[in-house]
Amino acid sequence: xxxxxxxxxxxxxxxxxxxxxxxxxxxxxxxxxxxxxxxxxxxxxxxxxxxxxxxxxxxxxxxxxxxxxxxxxxxxxxxxxxxxxxxxxxxxxxxxxxxxxxxxxxxxxxxxxxxxxxxxxxxxxxxxxxxxxxxxxxxxxxxxxxxxxxxxx
Numbered sequence: 001x002x003x004x005x006x007x008x009x010x011x012x013x014x015x016x017x018x019x020x021x022x023x024x025x026x027x028x029x030x031x032x033x034x035x036x037x038x039x040x041x042x043x044x045x046x047x048x049x050x051x052x053x054x055x056x057x058x059x060x061x062x063x064x065x066x067x068x069x070x071x072x073x074x075x076x077x078x079x080x081x082x083x084x085x086x087x088x089x090x091x092x093x094x095x096x097x098x099x100x101x102x103x104x105x106x107x108x109x110x111x112x113x114x115x116x117x118x119x120x121x122x123x124x125x126x127x128x129x130x131x132x133x134x135x136x137x138x139x140x141x142x143x144x145x146x147x148x149x150x151x152x153x
Contacts, residue, residue, distance in 0.1 A: 004096035007059045011083040014052040017045035018080040046143060051136045052077045058132075061118050062101055064109060069095070 001009075024041030027033045053074040060070035073090075076082040090096050100122045104110045110119075121128040 003059045003062050007055055007096060008087055010052050010055040011087045013048045014077055014083045015081050017048040021045040047140050049077050050139045054136055
C-alpha cells in the first residue's frame with residue numbers, strides 16, 4: 001500500500017466516522033433513542049481520529065512535509081469532513097507522490113534520527129503495523145480511562 005493509498009483510506013474513514021458520530025447525536029438528541037448511538041459513533045470516531053492524526057504524521061514524515069503541513073493535516077480531523085478536501089489539496093499539490101522511503105538518499109534530512117527510525121520501521125512492515133495499532137490503541141485506552149469530554153454523567 002502506497003503512502004497515498006494509506007493516507008486517503010484513513011482520511012475517508014475519518015469522514016465516515018464523523019457521519020456515524022453526527023448520526024448518533026441526531027438519534028440521541030433529536031429522536032431520543034438513548035446514549036448508545038453516540039457511544040458507538042463516538043468510539044469509532046475517536047479510534048479513527050487518533051489513527052488519522054498518526055497517519056498524517058507518518059505519511060508526512062515519509063513525504064518530507066514541513067512540520068507546519070503535518071500539523072495542518074492533523075488539524076483537519078477536528079472539523080467534520082475537512083480531511084476530504086485536504087486530501088484533494090495534497091493530491092493537487094503532489095504532496096502524496098512517491099513510495100515509502102525504505103532507503104536513505106542524499107537528502108539532508110535523511111540522516112536525522114527520526115528519518116533513520118522511520119526507514120528502519122518501514123523495512124519491517126509487520127512490526128510497523130503492530131506499533132501503529134498499539135500506539136493508537138494505547139492512546140484510545142488512555143482517553144477512555146480519562147473519560148469522555150464533559151465528564152461522565
